[in-house]
Each structure stands twice: as C-alpha cells, then as structure tokens.
Amino acid sequence: MKTAIVIEYDGTKYVGWQRQENGLSIQQVVEQALSKIEKRKIAIVGAGRTDAGVHAIGQVAHINCKLSVPASGLSMALNKYLPDDISIKNAYEVPDDFHARKSAQAKWYRYVFFNGKKESVFYNKTSVHIRNKIDIDLMNESLQYLLGTHDFKGFMTTSSKILNTERTIYEVRAFKDGDYVIIDILGSGFLYNMMRIIAGTTIKIALHKAQPIWIKQIIDEADRSIAGKKLDAKGLMLMHIYYDDSYKEGLPKEKTAYIARYFI
C-alpha cells in the first residue's frame, strides 16, 4: 500500500505545482513538510502540473514509499508544517499500482471571470476581470463544440512535447453566479494550457468578436495560431480528479458558488 493526498492551494505565490529551479513550487513545499515528518527525503508525484498562479482545491499526489504516519493522521500532521496557502484536505491508503497521474480517469477544471464593475479585493487573485458583458448563451453554444473525442492540438501551447494530443471532453457548462461567470469542463485529460486557451477563445465569442463555430475550426485545423489568447493563470482552478468511473455521472448538479465548497 502507498499513500495519496488531496491538496488545496492558492497558487498566487508559487511557480506552479512542479518542482523547478527558478522558484518555490507547491510540490517542493509539500515534499519538505513530508520530509520533516518522516525525517528523510520524500518525493511525491502530482496528478497535474498546474502552472504558476493556477489554484487547486482537488490536486492529488501519491507518495511512493511507506510512511511512518498512517493516512488517517497524515493531513493533520502535514498541515502543521504547511503555510496558509497550501492545505492537505485528505489522505488515503491506495494500492501499490496507484499513480496520481496515470490512474486518473478524468479531471474537472474551472475558469472564473469577474464580469462586474469593480473587482473584489477578496477575489481578484482567483478570477479574471472582464469589463464588457459576457454573453453566457454564446459561451455555452461555443463550448458545445468541445464535447467528444478530438485532437485538441490547436488548444495546446506549442512548446509542449506531448505527442498524443487526443482527449475526450465529457461535459461543458458556463453559468453566472452574481457578477461571476464560471466555465466548468470535465475531460479525460487536458493538454498544456488547454483550459486557458479555451477560456481565451470562448470569451472572444461571448463578447461578440467571433462566432461559436470558431471552436470547431480550431479543432479541425489543429492549429494553435488560429485559436484565442491564453488567459491569465489566476482564473484557473483544478477542481477534482476522478480515479473511478464516477465521472460518468457528470459534474455535480448543484452549481456551487464561485469557489466551490463541494469538496471542502
């Protein structure tokens, strides 16, 4: 048996999930906390490499080695060593063949716009301000083209070295919550920057500057250069990673508030 942890973080101050040379990553902070508890070097493997500034309420990582602390006490023990903007929500014993990234069946990402007059200081690090009115119907219409299995290469930053760019999108929705506009996408997986490029494309359509069919053209031509801009990382939230077939039931029906309390 090994251990998997569910991690929530405000990504504002970090260089991203993945450990790297040029700054502090969430992975590094969690590994350091684990190493303190275990009094030796511990490495973890995350499910998704969220970029600098991207947030998560449902990131998952596995720990390869056996720990001295049981899973039941791990989140409380770890949280003592973690800063205010990173929190372990849960820890589970998982089978030896569990792999946080490879075992994932589906992922749910959320992109959040603020569409009011004045941003809130409490939400301006977790949403992107759009001044002009967002047309939710157009946004939903355009997102429909993503559904199904396609080559999403046109929605991937070209520096990515991934070869298989086919993914399946199971569900899409855009809805308003007060002054916030929220995009939820449930898919088998997401290419590098895919959510942020989708957000930058659909927002242009929702501001009446392009047609919904544009999304289909980008898929058909698989050409990044014809897609919309990659939007700011701070609007993106990794909501949940599914390791069983419960993703087939779709996203939770209750359209939860701006930052979902669904899994918290």
Place this chain on the structure above:
Amino acid sequence: MKTAIVIEYDGTKYVGWQRQENGLSIQQVVEQALSKIEKRKIAIVGAGRTDAGVHAIGQVAHINCKLSVPASGLSMALNKYLPDDISIKNAYEVPDDFHARKSAQAKWYRYVFFNGKKESVFYNKTSVHIRNKIDIDLMNESLQYLLGTHDFKGFMTTSSKILNTERTIYEVRAFKDGDYVIIDILGSGFLYNMMRIIAGTTIKIALHKAQPIWIKQIIDEADRSIAGKKLDAKGLMLMHIYYDDSYKEGLPKEKTAYIARYFI
C-alpha cells in the same frame, strides 16, 4: 463640496485602518495614492478605525480639501496607485459639513466562522475556524439581548478612553451558509473591539458552554471581565456605513454569501 470615498480592503497585511508608527496602515496607503494624484500631501478621515487584520467592503473616508480630480473619475485614478488588497469602490461629492465618522447614522459589521472540518485556503484569512458544532438557535437567542439601547461597556476593551459607552443595536442575526456561520449586527455605533468580544461571548453560548442570558448579565453589570474572549480580527468585516435613515429598513433580506457581494 468635498469628496467621500468607499474603500474595500483585505486587512491581513496591515496594522489597521488608522495611520500609526509601527507599520503600514490602510489610511496611509490611500493617502499616499491621493498625494501622488494631487502632487501634494492629502489627509483623509475614516469612519471607523478597524484593527490590524480586520477587513472591510464598505469603509468610508472623507477628504477635507478640494481635489483636482472630479469624484466621478477618482476611484479609477486612485486604484491605479493602490495595491491588490485595497480598492476604492466609489467616490461621491458630499456637502462641506459631511464627516465620515460623525455623520454616520449606523454601521453594519459581520463576523464569520468556518464550522466545517477543513478550512479552505481561500477563506482562512477571512474567517475563524471553530471545530465543534455551532448551535445557530442558541447563537440567535443570545444575540437578541443586544437589541435596543444599552451601556455596552462590558463589551469594550478596557484600554479604550471613550466615556459615552451607550449604543443602540437595531438588528442582529446569525445564519449558516454552507460550512460558514455568519453573525450580522446593525448598530448606531460600536465600541472598541465590541464586535470581537460579542463574537467571543456568543460562540461560547453556541457551543453549550454558557447560557444566552449571560449576554444580558454582561450588559447589566457593564463589566468586561465577565464577558467572553475577544476573537481573532480576521473574522471581522466592516460591511456598510449608513449616512441616511435607510438603516431603518434593516439589513438586506437576502442573506448574502459568505463575503457579501451586496455592495460590490
């Protein structure tokens, strides 16, 4: 005519509203931004001196002198010079006899508890975590004793030099929003730390460690030493300041989400 501004801030990083020697205050940051625009020293007077760590979505301040920028353009001009955690929501021309503190008719404060298992990293700076179950009915029953005009000296930090400790409480309510428990109080004014001591007293009652009548005893005896603890500043939010008699209509009926979007 002079100008009044409505200010929202996340108080986490500040020593409080009021300018002081030992660190950066919100007043100082706003004054510095105003001084940059006007190219001379500008002083402002706030409606309430929120403590270090207390937040506001409806703080009000007036500017004594005539400005070169009209009120209509002031918030946009000022926000360019303000950090992410302070925002000017509105600016108004007000009569010369307007005084942000003295002209206030009523104030609305909110105190927020998180009553779930694991705190959210997105809300842990704007709520106080209580692990045991909060009894909302007991909380509401106890808060009723605050209604009306009383000497609230028992709910004031004793270092305060204020002599008139009589205030009128117009409305009280406690309610649940998901895992959050929210206390709203509308009153003619609040003594130093009054909201935080009320929160510390009512929470003890709501955790079945004291009787609701305790609140009445504290009022009757006007003795700080018999009241509950002063709770953490981070749970407190200055919601709104009323300068006309609209406070007589009471708090907005829609019990808004955790951080109210009502005035945003």
